[in-house]
Amino acid sequence: MILEAKNIYKSFRNGVKKLPVLTNLNISVDKQETITIMGPSGSGKSTLLHILGTLDTPDSGSIKINQTDINTLKENQLALLRSHEIGFIFQFHHLLPEFTAFENVLIPTQIVGNTDSKTKRAVELFDYVGLKERKEHYPSQLSGGERLRVAVLRALINNPSIIFADEPTGNLDAGNAKKLLKLFKNISKDFEQSLVITTHNEEVASIGERQFILDHGVLNDRV
Template identity: 40%
Template sequence: MSTDSLLEVQNLHVSLPSLAGDVHILKGIDLSVKKGEAIGLTGPSGSGKSTLLMTLAGLELPSAGSVVMNGHCLSDMDEDALARFRQTNIGIVFQSFHLIPTLTAFENVTLPLELAGMDKDYLEKAETALANVGLAHRLDHYPGQLSGGEQQRVALARAVVAQPPVLLADEPTGNLDQSNGSQIMDLIFGLKESLGVTLIMVTHDMSLAQRCDRIIPLRDGMIDVG
């Protein structure tokens, strides 16, 4: 892996079994991403965008090929090692927020720090993360008391609170109206710059993809070279 490369994907295949035979979702993806780069993954539904993102997160296992992030090959790790690696290296923002409804906004953000055994200033880090997304006044509110835009802000704060080098976003504005979606994307790109993270985002919205440094179009499980 080159010195300025944070992520190297080589000949990545993902197949799932079915009654009719294996379904090939990713078919030989090769991708190199530099530190601090913003990548937009685009393509029609079923092209493999979200599967690629989940494989980069170590949440989907490749059938063949490799994902090397920060010098670590994800395929060489067992489930526990992958979980520990994600805690400090990867933040994920999902379309559906995935907040724990019985925890407050503050508790949702502190949870990954507690699981990672962060030092005693983790409470301050969580407060800062929520303040950075404009929710300093919503610390004690539960997800059900927050709007969709506010819930996605909490999810974003949770994703970056440990200051991971990589932020993965899967259709982060998909469940939001245009105004809230625009605000979330401004926050994501603002945090990318201030924290220096590498951003890899799945989106159907070309106006969002065009804010990235590079657009990687996928079609039928492969990078579409046009």
């Protein structure tokens, strides 16, 4: 088991009102498993991914990543676990505009301190996604689909156990969305990684070995 989340509660406070978003939610992810999550806008998909990816904390509940209960970790230990075990692909790619595509992909290695040993892998990854000729481009010089592929490489560079992708095809045209979908299918096969993807797209959802709908704070099987 790569990830196990139990009894997750999360609510947001709006003035005096408390808005429950996740209510007693459970999810587990196996090695190399792909899980997809659909759900209405505002149902809490991004909130859930941020919590599972240790970017946000739940009000209560436990999360284990590779058998480690993240509640037991200090902030610096958690940061290290995050950079080793977790890759994140955000809806709006979040590439740093002042760095080239190649430099963006290597940023997570600077956190871990293994940039030199990862440079060759970065070159291979650019080939892998067909961006061989785009390494020195800045994000503003890339198409939306290319930017997203660079963001995928950045999530892959440290070879994490699990990758979270929040609506990765949300801003892509149909052709680029298809390309990205193929890339995701290959990733779990070629790199033995687990994937958790949120999406509004039926085709993306259908690549999940398990497919869920987030609604009223819990995950139900997508039927």
